[in-house]
Every structure is written in C-alpha cells, then in structure tokens.
Amino acid sequence: MSQQSEEFCASNSELSIEFSKLVLDHPDMDELLSEEAAVVFLPDFDPELKEFNLRIGKEIEDEGGKYST
Numbered sequence: 001m002s003q004q005s006e007e008f009c010a011s012n013s014e015l016s017i018e019f020s021k022l023v024l025d026h027p028d029m030d031e032l033l034s035e036e037a038a039v040v041f042l043p044d045f046d047p048e049l050k051e052f053n054l055r056i057g058k059e060i061e062d063e064g065g066k067y068s069t
Contacts, residue, residue, distance in 0.1 A: 008052045015041045038065050 001009075019039065023029045033039070040057040042050045 005052075008049055011046065011049050012041060012053070015043065036065075
C-alpha cells in the first residue's frame with residue numbers, strides 16, 4: 001500500500017469514528033443504514049481524499065454494491 005493510500009485510510013478511520021459518534025448521538029440515523037450499506041465519506045475539506053473515496057465508491061458499485069452521492 002502506498003504512503004498516500006495509508007494516509008487516506010487513516011483519514012477515513014478518523015471520519016468513521018466521528019460518524020460513529022454522530023450515529024450514537026442520533027439513534028434515528030441508525031435506522032437509515034442497512035447492514036449492507038457502504039458509507040463513503042466525501043469531505044469537501046480534503047479534495048484528494050474525496051476523489052480517492054469516490055473511486056472506492058465506484059468500485060463498490062461496479063462490484064454490485066449500491067452507490068449514491
């Protein structure tokens with residue numbers, strides 16, 4: 001894995017933690033997410049991470065997963 005990919009993964013981990021906190025604080029959000037859901041973060045504050053995550057989301061979609069922005 002490249003250094004940049006490792007950095008993107010670390011950034012996504014941080015975003016996942018914040019998202020988990022949000023869901024815990026707002027349990028109604030949990031009802032919107034199915035077990036099959038793939039959450040793809042598209043942070044406007046980090047265009048490179050956003051582009052990386054868009055590519056991941058499109059790969060998920062290409063493999064039969066659902067993808068929406």
